[in-house]
Amino acid sequence: MKTGKDLISTIAAPELADLREGVIEALIDGTLEDGFLKDLPIFGSLMAIVKTGVAFRERRLMEKIVVFINEVGELSASDRARVVADLAGTGEKQEKVGELVIEMLDRADSIRKPALIGKLFVAMGRKRIEPKDLLRLCTMVNGVFLEDLSLLASTRTVGSVEHDRRFALQANGFLASSISDAGLRRSSDLPVEMKWIITKDGRAVLENCFPPPTDPYAEYEDVLDY
Numbered sequence: 001m002k003t004g005k006d007l008i009s010t011i012a013a014p015e016l017a018d019l020r021e022g023v024i025e026a027l028i029d030g031t032l033e034d035g036f037l038k039d040l041p042i043f044g045s046l047m048a049i050v051k052t053g054v055a056f057r058e059r060r061l062m063e064k065i066v067v068f069i070n071e072v073g074e075l076s077a078s079d080r081a082r083v084v085a086d087l088a089g090t091g092e093k094q095e096k097v098g099e100l101v102i103e104m105l106d107r108a109d110s111i112r113k114p115a116l117i118g119k120l121f122v123a124m125g126r127k128r129i130e131p132k133d134l135l136r137l138c139t140m141v142n143g144v145f146l147e148d149l150s151l152l153a154s155t156r157t158v159g160s161v162e163h164d165r166r167f168a169l170q171a172n173g174f175l176a177s178s179i180s181d182a183g184l185r186r187s188s189d190l191p192v193e194m195k196w197i198i199t200k201d202g203r204a205v206l207e208n209c210f211p212p213p214t215d216p217y218a219e220y221e222d223v224l225d226y
Contacts, residue, residue: 004098071118123208153210174202
């Protein structure tokens with residue numbers, strides 16, 4: 001069963017309407033009657049999985065796939081087809097890319113992260129991010145503690161994030177730090193000045209996955225620590 005390719009084929013489907021509430025329960029109970037949903041490749045695969053028995057992890061993955069597909073459905077059919085062509089043109093590559101996406105969805109530690117990953121696919125479809133950057137940005141989202149990212153997104157300023165939490169955001173590619181020129185000139189017995197900035201990749205995630213900051217005049221303000 002090529003579930004990865006089925007996911008990519010579903011993204012490229014000519015019709016991809018909003019998935020109604022209760023679709024997961026219908027899949028698990030074997031009562032999914034909507035012919036449109038049954039015709040989408042990924043749901044055919046999920047129904048086959050259901051027949052073998054569904055543990056909590058499989059149910060959770062189904063929920064994440066539904067959330068992801070709902071977000072990707074914001075794109076037009078032509079834009080979704082272009083996303084698939086740019087990311088995974090051949091059948092073999094479609095399976096590999098699809099498996100990677102499913103693996104990312106499976107690893108997501110919050111049901112909100114598949115929505116953010118879907119929003120990045122939408123951003124690529126609208127040519128706001130490059131195809132070569134998509135999977136890297138998705139991996140960044142998957143690795144970060146979501147509350148830290150949400151806090152950064154609400155202000156777009158590093159100063160809103162506690163000092164210790166900045167290193168976690170830095171480890172996932174959202175922040176970068178350097179020692180300022182003034183810090184380098186200081187005596188060794190004085191505190192060092194560190195300059196914090198939001199990275200280009202970090203900005204790409206913030207701008208495409210979250211609403212604008214509450215204070216637009218403070219957007220992307222650099223921070224000096226002493």
